[in-house]
Amino acid sequence: MTRSYMPGFGNDFETETLPGSLPQGRNSPQRPAYGLYAEQLSGSPFTAPRGTNERSWLYRIRPSVKHHRRFRAIEMPFWKTAPHSGDHALALGQYRWDPLPMPVEPTDFVAGMRTMTTAGDALGQAGMAAHVYAANVSMTDDHFFNADGEMLVVPQEGRVRFVTEMGVIELAPGEIAVLPRGLTFKVELIDTPARGYVCENYGAKFTLPDRGPIGANCLANPRDFKTPVAWFEEKESPCRLIVKWCGAFHATELDHSPLDVVAWHGNYAPYKYDLATYSPVGAILFDHPDPSIFTVLTAPSGEEGTANIDFVIFPPRWLVAEDTFRPPWYHRNVMSEFMGLIRGQYDAKEKGFVPGGVSLHNMMLAHGPDAFGFDKASRAELKPVKLDHTMAFMFETRFPQMPTRFAAESEALQDDYIDCWTALKKRFNGTMEGDWSD
Structure with a gap:
């Protein structure tokens, strides 16, 4: 190469x-x-x-x-x-x-x-x-x-x-x-x-x-x-x-x-x-940028700004924004996300998502950090932190991703994945501070 x-x-x-x-120049390929x-x-x-x-x-x-x-x-x-x-x-x-x-x-x-x-x-x-x-x-x-x-x-x-x-x-x-x-x-x-x-x-x-x-x-x-x-x-x-x-x-x-x-x-x-040669950019004061900021390659569709496929990575990087929830936030999306993990941990899913694994969050289905990741990020001291020894990626597409029969019936399918959000508790109590007790 x-x-x-x-x-x-x-x-x-x-x-x-x-x-x-x-052949070079007028050197005919006849x-x-x-x-x-x-x-x-x-x-x-x-x-x-x-x-x-x-x-x-x-x-x-x-x-x-x-x-x-x-x-x-x-x-x-x-x-x-x-x-x-x-x-x-x-x-x-x-x-x-x-x-x-x-x-x-x-x-x-x-x-x-x-x-x-x-x-x-x-x-x-x-x-x-x-x-x-x-x-x-x-x-x-x-x-x-x-x-x-x-x-x-x-x-x-x-x-x-x-x-x-x-x-x-x-x-x-x-x-x-x-x-x-x-x-x-x-x-x-x-x-x-x-x-x-x-x-x-x-x-x-x-x-x-x-x-x-x-x-x-x-x-x-x-x-x-x-x-x-x-x-x-x-x-x-x-x-x-x-x-x-x-x-x-x-x-x-x-x-x-x-x-x-x-x-x-x-x-x-x-x-x-x-x-490893990808140079990520991100927030340097506040706000969490959209994951699209980590796009390596894109396969465009006929509609500007709406990809047939985006290949997105989540590489080692510095997290420096102040007063900002640093893992990916909870969201629903018109795009469908197929994620894999090459090595290390994914910061929003430190448990259960392991190298070689797969997750699928289809269009308009809510997803985000598990309860452990949310609690850890919400209480973390907001100082510069190096997210290291990790590499996750996403195949993201404008189309719904339909699981195959192999995927649906695989013994590798985690029956309890949906439970990773069960421990998210109601923190609204009518006060500005909310309820952050354990």
């Missing part, structure tokens, strides 16, 4: 593994060097405005049409696609899950995908799905691409290596990667087992949010996003390519590796980002 990448803003990169394999084939991978309509037009030219040993032989349908019963609802009896509510158990049988990244929620409509290219993956073996001869959407990967335990047709990305907990729609890759486990979260984005691509009055600095800086250098595999042995297309899965057998891109240039590429 050697180059900076600005998601969604039309950067153009070039990289080659063999000298001269990438007969590319090394006997390579020229192929374009487009991530936007041809006529999209220049700032959002995304495509890359790949110079590969074989064109992708050689990868797409006769397909056959295969089953991935735990990977669901929106719209998907009504196949379980779980009632409306706020929900939380313990970490999903690691698999016992050999399970790779694709087979280990478990869909927790779906939202919107993949065929209408709007909405998302939230998944948890748990794997204990690498993908050796299997490869995959997703035609339904791009995939934002958030490891929680174990390092993974994404070997893509445009280069190799190694990813550790605390980092994220975005794999564009249509990109072929396989996943190798550096550490076993491995577990993490995936946001499958059906809509417009993730991009950096506008900073508005914040100005030119802070939040996620473009220089910290990294793209891979070209890498290829010349393997002449049986392989399999799995494709997710309109919610169904298909496979085709190959006699060679599809990861054979020798050189590429363009602006449609996978990238990674280290969440």
Whole structure:
């Protein structure tokens, strides 16, 4: 990973593994060097405005049409696609899950995908799905691409290596990667087992949010996003390519590796980002800012200011505001929030929400600190405090997130989550001071 990448803003990169394999200037690709084939991978309509037009030219040993032989349908019963609802009896509510158990049988990244929620409509290219993956073996001869959407990967335990047709990305907990729609890759486990979260984005691509009055600095800086250098595999042995297309899965057998891109240039590429490089901003006198101030990436919808998806993190930071309740306050929201915890504790839920866990607070359902968190924050001395050794995140969408049958019937579902607010007592007593006795 050697180059900076600005998601969604039309950067153009070039990289080659063999000298001269990438045509330059008027060097026509009619007969590319090394006997390579020229192929374009487009991530936007041809006529999209220049700032959002995304495509890359790949110079590969074989064109992708050689990868797409006769397909056959295969089953991935735990990977669901929106719209998907009504196949379980779980009632409306706020929900939380313990970490999903690691698999016992050999399970790779694709087979280990478990869909927790779906939202919107993949065929209408709007909405998302939230998944948890748990794997204990690498993908050796299997490869995959997703035609339904791009995939934002958030490891929680174990390092993974994404070997893509445009280069190799190694990813550790605390980092994220975005794999564009249509990109072929396989996943190798550096550490076993491995577990993490995936946001499958059906809509417009993730991009950096506008900073508005914040100005030119802070939040996620473009220089910290990294793209891979070209890498290829010349393997002449049986392989399999799995494709997710309109919610169904298909496979085709190959006699060679599809990861054979020798050189590429363009602006449609996978990238990674280290969440430790995010520079948070917040209140420095009073008032608690909205959680949107922690947005790393956003996938816009057709309505300005209303995201198809926001990827929000809650990183280590200083809390310095005076006379202000510092954890997230109680609220109801038009957005639906899928939260995960990578490490440490989440300040509003210090008990029960553990690394690898999941919570779901759907649109207009009230949520906020548990009774313990509220009492602790209400009585805390208001002085500068460093919130450290933590990293939580949120996949937030304008659409309701529908739990899957797997999520509804999982043994990891916490039946007593709703009880975390039971101890919140009435403190109104008709006086200005209220009743703050135990």
